[in-house]
Amino acid sequence: MFKSQFLNxxxxxxxxxxxxxxxxxxxxxxxxxxxxxxTTGKILEQQQATLIEGEVCLEEIQxxxxxxxxxxxxxxxxIVCKKCELVAQxxxxxxxxxxxxxxxxxQIVLDKKxxxxxxxxxxxxxxxxxxxxxxxxxxxxxxxxxxxxxxNYRDFSEFLWNNHLTNKFQDYDIQPQWYxxxxxxxxxxxxxxxxxxxxxxxxxxxxxxxxxxTRFHHRGINDDGYVANYVAxxxxxxxxxxxxxxxxxxxxxxxxxxxxxITGKVKITRNELLCEHAYLKHxxxxxxxxxxxxxxxxxxxxxxxxxxxxSFQSLVDKNQIDGVILxxxxxxxxxxxxxxxxxxxxxxxSDEESILFDCFAINTLNQQQIIxxxxxxxxxNCLDCLDRxxxxxxxxxxxxxxxxxxxxxxxxxxxxxxxxxxxxxxEFLNQYRVIWAENGDAISQLYCGTNATTSEFTKKGKxxxxxxxxxxxxxxxxxxxxxxxxxxKNQIIESYLYGIQNQRSSLQTxxxxxxxxxxxxxxxxxxxxxxxxxxxxxxNLQNDVLQFHQDYIPxxxxxxxxxxxxxxxxxxxxxxxxxxNEWIKSIDSSININGNQFCLVQQENLVxxxxxxxxxxxxxxxxxxxxxxxxxxxxxxxxxxxxxxxIRFQIKDSEITICNCHLASGNNKxxxxxxxxxxxxxxxxxxxxxxxxxxxxxLLMGDLNFRLKSNQxxxxxxxxxxxxxxxxxxxxxxxxCIIKLQQSDQVYEAKAKYPLQxxxxxxxxxxxxxxxxxxxxxxxxxxxQIPSYCDRxxxxxxxxALIKQLFYKSIDRFESDHLPVxxxxxxxxxxxxxxxEANLIKEFTQKSHQLxxxxxxxxxxxxxxxxxxxxxxxxxxxxxxxxQFKDKFLK
Numbered sequence: 001m002f003k004s005q006f007l008n009x010x011x012x013x014x015x016x017x018x019x020x021x022x023x024x025x026x027x028x029x030x031x032x033x034x035x036x037x038x039t040t041g042k043i044l045e046q047q048q049a050t051l052i053e054g055e056v057c058l059e060e061i062q063x064x065x066x067x068x069x070x071x072x073x074x075x076x077x078x079i080v081c082k083k084c085e086l087v088a089q090x091x092x093x094x095x096x097x098x099x100x101x102x103x104x105x106x107q108i109v110l111d112k113k114x115x116x117x118x119x120x121x122x123x124x125x126x127x128x129x130x131x132x133x134x135x136x137x138x139x140x141x142x143x144x145x146x147x148x149x150x151x152n153y154r155d156f157s158e159f160l161w162n163n164h165l166t167n168k169f170q171d172y173d174i175q176p177q178w179y180x181x182x183x184x185x186x187x188x189x190x191x192x193x194x195x196x197x198x199x200x201x202x203x204x205x206x207x208x209x210x211x212x213x214t215r216f217h218h219r220g221i222n223d224d225g226y227v228a229n230y231v232a233x234x235x236x237x238x239x240x241x242x243x244x245x246x247x248x249x250x251x252x253x254x255x256x257x258x259x260x261x262i263t264g265k266v267k268i269t270r271n272e273l274l275c276e277h278a279y280l281k282h283x284x285x286x287x288x289x290x291x292x293x294x295x296x297x298x299x300x301x302x303x304x305x306x307x308x309x310x311s312f313q314s315l316v317d318k319n320q321i322d323g324v325i326l327x328x329x330x331x332x333x334x335x336x337x338x339x340x341x342x343x344x345x346x347x348x349x350s351d352e353e354s355i356l357f358d359c360f361a362i363n364t365l366n367q368q369q370i371i372x373x374x375x376x377x378x379x380x381n382c383l384d385c386l387d388r389x390x391x392x393x394x395x396x397x398x399x400x401x402x403x404x405x406x407x408x409x410x411x412x413x414x415x416x417x418x419x420x421x422x423x424x425x426x427e428f429l430n431q432y433r434v435i436w437a438e439n440g441d442a443i444s445q446l447y448c449g450t451n452a453t454t455s456e457f458t459k460k461g462k463x464x465x466x467x468x469x470x471x472x473x474x475x476x477x478x479x480x481x482x483x484x485x486x487x488x489k490n491q492i493i494e495s496y497l498y499g500i501q502n503q504r505s506s507l508q509t510x511x512x513x514x515x516x517x518x519x520x521x522x523x524x525x526x527x528x529x530x531x532x533x534x535x536x537x538x539x540n541l542q543n544d545v546l547q548f549h550q551d552y553i554p555x556x557x558x559x560x561x562x563x564x565x566x567x568x569x570x571x572x573x574x575x576x577x578x579x580x581n582e583w584i585k586s587i588d589s590s591i592n593i594n595g596n597q598f599c600l601v602q603q604e605n606l607v608x609x610x611x612x613x614x615x616x617x618x619x620x621x622x623x624x625x626x627x628x629x630x631x632x633x634x635x636x637x638x639x640x641x642x643x644x645x646x647i648r649f650q651i652k653d654s655e656i657t658i659c660n661c662h663l664a665s666g667n668n669k670x671x672x673x674x675x676x677x678x679x680x681x682x683x684x685x686x687x688x689x690x691x692x693x694x695x696x697x698x699l700l701m702g703d704l705n706f707r708l709k710s711n712q713x714x715x716x717x718x719x720x721x722x723x724x725x726x727x728x729x730x731x732x733x734x735x736x737c738i739i740k741l742q743q744s745d746q747v748y749e750a751k752a753k754y755p756l757q758x759x760x761x762x763x764x765x766x767x768x769x770x771x772x773x774x775x776x777x778x779x780x781x782x783x784x785q786i787p788s789y790c791d792r793x794x795x796x797x798x799x800x801a802l803i804k805q806l807f808y809k810s811i812d813r814f815e816s817d818h819l820p821v822x823x824x825x826x827x828x829x830x831x832x833x834x835x836x837e838a839n840l841i842k843e844f845t846q847k848s849h850q851l852x853x854x855x856x857x858x859x860x861x862x863x864x865x866x867x868x869x870x871x872x873x874x875x876x877x878x879x880x881x882x883x884q885f886k887d888k889f890l891k
Contacts (some may be wrong), residue, residue, distance in 0.1 A: 068165020225281030292376030
């Protein structure tokens, strides 16, 4: 239909210190030249580019469109579309598919050998942007047709995949014609005759950039109400003098869940109370566009899918939203052996609803005349929102198409849905099947790396041997991608969307220094427990370990356990969920007494390590943005008997990270322990492109296995002396014994290095917590068995976060060879005033620009002064030579 083309809309000239961009296309309406200055970072529009003496053109590039500026590790890059293809036109707006992109470095041209990491990253992003991305030069491709005619303007930025790249242009008030807006998904069109009418059919799928990524890395909903594989699909029909459009959605089940491993077992990751805010936000966003939302759940009754069915239904039942309904259709059961026609009866039952939802319609002769507005939309999901959703949506939209054409008196003698699988029925249906199959393939490739398993059936209208082979190859391909490809691809997507985030920007540093001027603070109590339980399941914790006095009832509880199961060779890779559940039951029964009401917010485990976060039920809505991670350090990173599991979350706008560690044991393994801590901090949440070092509060706790570097006899003598002094009430001398014990602690060696040098620990006032017998004595059969402070709680805060520690102590429970250690903190939790923060950012930007200008003026003055000095020196040198010659002549 369309051919690939080079739209020479822009000529980009790269010089040593700047980029000059000229607009070649008159229809863009640009009468200026765009200049990007490397040294100052400024972007300016000028009537013409004045050449600087000695400037040399390093490269000249023709570009179809400008996508924005990307921040790499070494430098910034201007991203441009080099080659594109016109794929559709809606009224006057043209849609182009990106086929290749260019990255123009601000300072250097990357060399594959010299800049290996950056070169590889840029090449990966280039490849990523060259598939399933589309742009428009004369409109917003993210905006459905109906919203172009609404008074309340919304740019649908959640579907714009280069918004973060164009911020710099907006900061300098550059005309929007200089850069385009880009979407990800699918755009296609065809023209065909139906009955006596010529019809132009356009299909546009817009994939949301939030909660995006590969299949097993992004499931469910996030705290902002965006779901994985969230796609708004709009079909547009141009017939007679009408332009008609209808939007339908797909998206993951809107609760917090994940699915991992080859078996793909589903796990709900958050308490239902913690899902409500995100769930309500999700449907509130949908209802901003359409008042009525009909959710179609296509999942079956197998164990994994039924967990999600129950969770979804429970959220709908407990959070009644006017206009939102949920229908359950077991697609696999109805369409057994790919008999997709069996689902048609379910679709026809929605005719009344589809007519009520209507479509957006305008008269093309008078585009200001709106005939009707779409009042409602369908939201379809299955487990992946791929194959079943593709099949259902293509048939549902065909039925809606037929109902719309009937309304606008486009007469034809066919029941389109009934004839959809008949390849001889009409050319319109043949073209329709192809465009929807391509749409399904595109969405599937983006989410799981293969075509849809049903695409061959959708195109041909029947099951063929080729379709059977394609289906099986796609299934194998998905398993391969899940195991080997998806993790890397997900990192590329994160890198493109969020860039380099581990480095603190000057803006972040400024905002951090001004935090008190735009934040309000409230104090909360945080209780922390760490305990190596040595394979034992503990009960009745409310009598000692989890006994809270009236003045010290916490708001939030963090429990960090190690060795909840005995380490055996066959158990060093996985964990026993039954043991985890038993521990949760024990802790729940221990803390929810005497009128206290706590609920489990999040859990994470790694073999024998378990971390649990609890909140008062009354405060649970304050928690958001929960994420988990686990780092294996045992057997060189292959086994999880040693390592860390982590949970990161926000209370209001303060970020807290909890790290439960179990490090290498042994008196001579301190170097390995320090290396493991560094490895954990380096790898934790790496896929989220944000280091744990940036959290407001970080708790590092667990069996860190630091030992006392002294002989057994000396340590035992000091312990005995401490006990005797304590019994006599001689507390000062008992305290001195504790101080002497700690003088040989290996932790001092670790605290001299990253990351432990950034943490604080309260004064230890208790005896070593390891290694004990059940009779309350230390194990001393072997000479190398030296009592030690293995179990620790460290805390790190950012520069502005305030903290007060109420206590730090061990508890006498002797079922394990370790004693439990507990601590209580009062933390200051911040609430950001968004308006004040925005004003500070604006003020910072203005000051930065002012400073840049002053620095440029100063730099120019210094250059002038240097040039004057050089000229004076030359004159003096000339004068000196002449004087020498004169003196010699006279002599």
